[in-house]
Amino acid sequence: MIHDLLYIIYYEMRETLDQAFTWLTPLLFFIIVVCLFPLACGPDPVLLTKMAPGIIWVAALLSIIISIGNLFRTDSEEGFLDLILLSHYPLSLLVFCKTISHWLTHCLPLVLISPLLGFLLHLSFQKECALVVTLLLGTPVLSLMGSIGAALTVGIRRHGLLLPILIMPFYIPVLIVGSATILAEAESVSGYYAMMGAFMLLSMAFAPFLTGAALRIGVTQ
């Protein structure tokens, strides 16, 4: 069973990596948004260091919310969604696999490139580490929550900005805790990581079921 699910994740990832632009565009978007802030707010290193966690988190959030909208898009167009719905595996499990593959192909590159961007925004080494760890803990939550919205809007053509409006409020706790963790002093930080971990476990517990329920509704317009 684990073997099958790993294969499903592998095939999902192959499909994404096959078309380079699907995972490169969100990454490029992320980098460009981060680079806009020094241009808009001025190159003052003190200001940038203070704002860096917020900037990187907001940019990551926007990039993920854009890419997650396509989570079920191709499957729905190719009719593969029907096979997933008819599968003998629980739907929530398959949805979870799809979300993992989304995270691996769309979020992990963001996490990997983030130290470089932190460097551009004058973050210290210690804060760089905090940045990477919080992104590692936080981005799965963003993917999982986003998958609910993606499932709800999959059949709606020209849904445009509906998905961000729907899902953004759910991202607020992660955004708050994530950027606060980076700003916090080193001593008090372990509690913050615990909070991020709790968010991740909570979203893993609830999101796949809600996404499954949303897919079963089968909204088609």
Added chain:
Amino acid sequence: MIFWMSQKFLSPKAFYTTTTHFLPWIITGVVLCLSYGLIAGLFIAPADYQQGDGFRIIYVHVPSAFTAMAIYFVMASSAILVLVWRIKIAAICMSSSAAIGASFTFLALITGSIWGKPMWGTWWVWDARLTSVLILLFLYLGFIALQSVIKETQHKDRAASVIALAGAINLPIIHYSVVWWNTLHQGATISKLDTPSIDPSMLYPLLSMIVGFMLFYLLILLLRMRNQILLREIKTEWVKEVLL
């Protein structure tokens, strides 16, 4: 049990005919509660020793904020009924509540912001309570946006209930993280909207206003639901009997 109940009380027809008798009573309740609350709150209750007469905004701010949250709670409960037991009335209740809830949330924001001007000196402060009400407004607007995009009724109800349920699970988390964020960034600010101990002469009008707001919500909700029921059940025999 649930099935029996849904047949007896929650069928659209039973709901429609029963609520007809309640409506006058609810209207009376709204008028009584609101008029007592307004008169007592605006003129009889003594001025606050700290805030002077400025605290009188409490009589519209707190009831509207309370009602806004209560409406989201009602929506989330109906969402469970829709998803698990497919109760039609719950779906109608949920979709009719959203706009009312959004309007009360908006009102809570406006009055909170007006109250903030004499208290803090600015129209807007990123205070924990105001911020979480703002996020509640976003949740309502997202819900309404999703509803307005989907045409087919059954899909609309179930999609909306998924998002309402997800919102209800998230709302406490959002609230506490906003409170935490607030203490983190501006620990010195004491929330002046807190009223730790309150004199009965100030409290009773407030409670009366809260009840009045809730009854008003109930009234609007029932009226909207009755319209919805008639439109959704347009083809059935009982609608014809009731209306002709």
Added chain:
Amino acid sequence: MRIIAGFIEPQDGSILWKDTCIFKNLGIFQQQIQYMGHQNGIKHHLTLYENCQLSSMLVKNKPSPSIINKVLEQTGLSSFKHIKARQLSEGQRRRFVLARLLLNPAPFWILDEPLSSLDSDGQHLFYGILNQHLSHHGIAVIATHQNCEVSHPMKTIYLGLPYDT
């Protein structure tokens, strides 16, 4: 057809399978069906062989490579085995859906327009597969615009005006 497969709930009425409503126990019902819709359910960026593997993984079926090869040969696709599905023609993809019917056995087939985009060879192939399925006591619900040439007892329901009688 999508309602019969349990993807959408009907507005009125109910669908019974072995005397219980399918929505009471949707999972168990859906484990017994094979659905062939307008869309093929093929991942365009995977090869046919991988598509076979993926589709049988989803139904917890573990065919050996020789079975997959056999099925692909039967449907005349063995030379395209390692070609990505997006490079194939629509008729070949349709044939692949037939191969999937063979690969993952299920007692109840729901086929929506199975003959569309198939050439005459493919149609013969389809009838062969269908007759084989029916002679193994399988059930099939088929929606089609053409006449069905089946050697087994069959109940035909004409919806609207019959096209050719």
Added chain:
Amino acid sequence: MNLHEIINMGGYGIYIWPAYFFTLGVFAVNIGLVVHETRRAKKILSHYFKRHYES
């Protein structure tokens, strides 16, 4: 208590009255919404009945 005092509200009148005014507005909007919906529903229903039952 004269009219001036009521309007002034101990110097807070410019904040209190707009707040209550907005409240009134929101209530009115809700009522207006219901009235509008009821009218629309009646129109649709009467149209439907005319077509299906009175012919």
